[in-house]
Amino acid sequence: MKSFTLLSFSLCMAILSFAQDKAPIAEDDYYEVFSLRTDTLHVLENDFAYNEHPFKLLQVLPPMHGKIDWDDSLIYLTPNMHFKGADSLKYRILDLENNLMSEMATIYLEVENKSFDTLNTNNIRCRINACGVQFWDMDDVNMFEAPANSGVNAIFSQSLWMGAFDQDDVLHVAGDTYRWGADFFPGPKLDPINYNSEYDINWNRVWMLHQSDIDFHRSHWQDAGYEMIENISEWPAAIVPSYAPFYDMDGDENYMPENGDFPLIKGDQAIYFIFNDDRDEHTQTDGVKLGMEIHAMYYAYNRPADSTLNNTIFASYKIINKSENDYHDYYIGFYNDFDIGCPWDDYVGTDTILNSMYGYNATPIDCSNQYAENYGSLPPAISVTALNFDISSTITFQGWGLVPTTDPQIDTEYYNYLKAIWRDSTHLSYGEQGYGGTGPINFIYPGNPATGAGWSEVSENNEIGDRRGLLSAGPYNLNAGESIELEFALVFARAYTGLNLPNLNSVELLKERIAEIHSFYNESLGEDEIQLPKIEVEIYPNPFSDFITIKSEINSQNHSYSVFNILGEEVVSGTVQNNNQSQINLKKLNKGIYFIRVSDGGNFVTRKIIKN
Numbered sequence: 001m002k003s004f005t006l007l008s009f010s011l012c013m014a015i016l017s018f019a020q021d022k023a024p025i026a027e028d029d030y031y032e033v034f035s036l037r038t039d040t041l042h043v044l045e046n047d048f049a050y051n052e053h054p055f056k057l058l059q060v061l062p063p064m065h066g067k068i069d070w071d072d073s074l075i076y077l078t079p080n081m082h083f084k085g086a087d088s089l090k091y092r093i094l095d096l097e098n099n100l101m102s103e104m105a106t107i108y109l110e111v112e113n114k115s116f117d118t119l120n121t122n123n124i125r126c127r128i129n130a131c132g133v134q135f136w137d138m139d140d141v142n143m144f145e146a147p148a149n150s151g152v153n154a155i156f157s158q159s160l161w162m163g164a165f166d167q168d169d170v171l172h173v174a175g176d177t178y179r180w181g182a183d184f185f186p187g188p189k190l191d192p193i194n195y196n197s198e199y200d201i202n203w204n205r206v207w208m209l210h211q212s213d214i215d216f217h218r219s220h221w222q223d224a225g226y227e228m229i230e231n232i233s234e235w236p237a238a239i240v241p242s243y244a245p246f247y248d249m250d251g252d253e254n255y256m257p258e259n260g261d262f263p264l265i266k267g268d269q270a271i272y273f274i275f276n277d278d279r280d281e282h283t284q285t286d287g288v289k290l291g292m293e294i295h296a297m298y299y300a301y302n303r304p305a306d307s308t309l310n311n312t313i314f315a316s317y318k319i320i321n322k323s324e325n326d327y328h329d330y331y332i333g334f335y336n337d338f339d340i341g342c343p344w345d346d347y348v349g350t351d352t353i354l355n356s357m358y359g360y361n362a363t364p365i366d367c368s369n370q371y372a373e374n375y376g377s378l379p380p381a382i383s384v385t386a387l388n389f390d391i392s393s394t395i396t397f398q399g400w401g402l403v404p405t406t407d408p409q410i411d412t413e414y415y416n417y418l419k420a421i422w423r424d425s426t427h428l429s430y431g432e433q434g435y436g437g438t439g440p441i442n443f444i445y446p447g448n449p450a451t452g453a454g455w456s457e458v459s460e461n462n463e464i465g466d467r468r469g470l471l472s473a474g475p476y477n478l479n480a481g482e483s484i485e486l487e488f489a490l491v492f493a494r495a496y497t498g499l500n501l502p503n504l505n506s507v508e509l510l511k512e513r514i515a516e517i518h519s520f521y522n523e524s525l526g527e528d529e530i531q532l533p534k535i536e537v538e539i540y541p542n543p544f545s546d547f548i549t550i551k552s553e554i555n556s557q558n559h560s561y562s563v564f565n566i567l568g569e570e571v572v573s574g575t576v577q578n579n580n581q582s583q584i585n586l587k588k589l590n591k592g593i594y595f596i597r598v599s600d601g602g603n604f605v606t607r608k609i610i611k612n
Helices: 002-020 197-203 211-220 411-418 502-524
Strands: 029-034 039-041 055-061 066-070 075-079 085-095 105-112 116-119 125-129 157-165 171-175 207-210 269-276 292-300 312-321 327-338 346-351 356-361 381-386 393-397 467-478 483-493 537-540 547-552 560-565 570-575 581-585 592-599 604-611
Touching: 029 039, 029 075, 055 066, 066 085, 075 085, 075 105, 116 207, 116 269, 116 292, 125 269, 157 411, 157 467, 171 327, 171 411, 207 211, 327 356, 327 381, 327 411, 327 483, 346 467, 346 502, 356 467, 356 502, 381 467, 381 502, 393 411, 411 467, 467 483, 483 502, 537 592
Parallel strands: 029 105
Antiparallel strands: 039 075, 055 085, 066 075, 085 105, 116 125, 157 171, 157 327, 207 269, 269 292, 292 312, 312 483, 327 467, 346 356, 356 381, 381 483, 393 467, 537 547, 547 581, 560 570, 560 592, 592 604
């Protein structure tokens, strides 16, 4: 009887003990994190085990868009370079005394990322990336929507290529396609000792501004309580004045937006960024670095009444040789993957008169049965149009087919394509698909598919498919410290009427719009649009006591001047009396900082002056 009682007691204690062993609890949590920055997540702070048992991390499942490391108590998370938005990771914990594990907990993540933004001021909506590869997220989503917000895209991606020989005839090449490897990197070219994770985080960004943002800053920078937006206060010129264009209100050659300086952009909306080919080894082309720094701006105009401007994206690339090499036979190319709605039924062509390479649908109806996002019965056409330079060659290639005409694999093949030379070193030739034709030619399909004149994909009745094209310029000489600026436009046209097949009606409309864009650029843009006009004057002494002198190299009798206090109030004004030099009496002003503006009736210059 006694033994039975003891056995029953032991069994009850065991059952009670088992009933008291409970799994630990891992609680869901939320973190705000930043692209490329490694954050430490203290996920166990909200978790617990019963009876104050110790516990640890047992299992961690990574997010879709980042990488992790972890130990017993902490998770170290680094979000991907190109991702922005909501993501999550999951984990379990383990009770170290009873060996029970928790259910999965979820860490909800909001990833901040400044490495891209969207041009969306007109009928085209496109993503611009800091790394230099444009219009897609480096994963599987592209954005060159035309019309905007339609869900249908006309280009998959665009990127920069370049190649040259140095003074020792060593070949240097850089070129990106789909970021399988990388030859270009966000940020300016620096001494290699300054390349680190902090550099990557700080420069993996773009600066998007509307002209209205800048106009508001110009009107209100002196107002009490004015809060400057980040992309004006952190404009790259604030770090180094030469990093980005700006208007220097007080002429001190430093970007000081708190003193009225402001960014200079083109268009009604612009996205600016800096990238280089020097940050790391070239894993796309395996080429030798060139040491180039590129200042790029994509911009657009909001002109609903102007169907041409409202369907055009402009781009400006200033390429600076920051190396110690003098380059010759330097070629620059813009790689474009034309995916006009459905990517599997496209053609390409060249118009040498209009300085353009363009893509268009090979058939009157976009391939609706194969691809949901398509243009249907009215497929458009789109061009890459050189504005301030002459194209030297165009060529198209693909990821499969005849080996010499497929994607390049090594640096010499990338350089060959920049010169309209196939992978096997034979030149692009006239006829068929440009390989094995009747004679060398520098431009692929320069005929007119709409009229049937000349060599085109229509005249050759080519197999339809995906088209990748390269528009190139050169050769140039680019010595150490020199720069070159190339500007181009992406012109979109979708014809709703016409006498030809619908796809060819769009080609005809495209060429009309390209001609209009050339006229607009030559008359209204070019290098001068981004530089506000100034007049050349000297204002001295500065600081001053009672008088300042305004001196000009030209007749200044038609000049007027106004002096403003730091609140923007005009305190003195007048006209310049003498031809080249005039003394202004400012005795009545209190000591402090002022701004003087001198105008010739059209142009003006503003300087900061200090009264002692």
